[in-house]
Amino acid sequence: MEIDNLLFDLGNVKNTNGLKVKGTCRPSLFDKALDDAYKVKAVSLDLKFSLGSDSILAQGFIEGKISLICARCNEIFEYEYKESFAELYDYSKKSADIENLIASLLSISIPLKPLCSDECKGICPTCGTSLNIANCKCEHSNKNAFAILKNLAV
Numbered sequence: 114m115e116i117d118n119l120l121f122d123l124g125n126v127k128n129t130n131g132l133k134v135k136g137t138c139r140p141s142l143f144d145k146a147l148d149d150a151y152k153v154k155a156v157s158l159d160l161k162f163s164l165g166s167d168s169i170l171a172q173g174f175i176e177g178k179i180s181l182i183c184a185r186c187n188e189i190f191e192y193e194y195k196e197s198f199a200e201l202y203d204y205s206k207k208s209a210d211i212e213n214l215i216a217s218l219l220s221i222s223i224p225l226k227p228l229c230s231d232e233c234k235g236i237c238p239t240c241g242t243s244l245n246i247a248n249c250k251c252e253h254s255n256k257n258a259f260a261i262l263k264n265l266a267v
């Protein structure tokens with residue numbers, strides 16, 4: 114089931130004595146909440162509303178992929194995330210905005226400095242060669258700095 118609306122009428126939820134929603138959310142639902150550099154692929158959602166004594170509890174689990182740009186090598190890669198949430202809504206509240214909730218979860222889940230892999234070698238600052246794909250003949254300042262430190266220590 115494709116979910117294209119994540120604004121839930123809590124009156125309906127109450128009338129039906131709770132609600133369960135399971136499916137894949139339309140990725141464009143979250144576009145406006147996230148930076149243009151991030152492309153949400155698909156968000157699979159498992160959501161349950163249950164009625165408590167003085168509030169409605171929404172419990173959910175999301176899982177999916179986002180296209181990110183590696184901070185070291187500038188290549189696009191797919192970042193996998195899994196997040197869960199629980200939110201209480203007072204009975205006086207008319208609707209539950211799960212769309213916003215998921216959008217903020219996604220933005221928290223995205224690393225500040227995304228890396229395609231921990232071993233990503235990045236780009237040579239001198240010639241621009243992607244060091245994951247090829248080696249270049251330039252001297253790399255990182256290595257030099259390390260060598261200097263090593264010499265100092267000895």
Ligand SMILES: [Zn+2]
Nearest residue numbers: 183186229233
């Ligand atoms: Zn990378």
Ligand SMILES: [Zn+2]
Nearest residue numbers: 237240249251
């Ligand atoms: Zn180079």
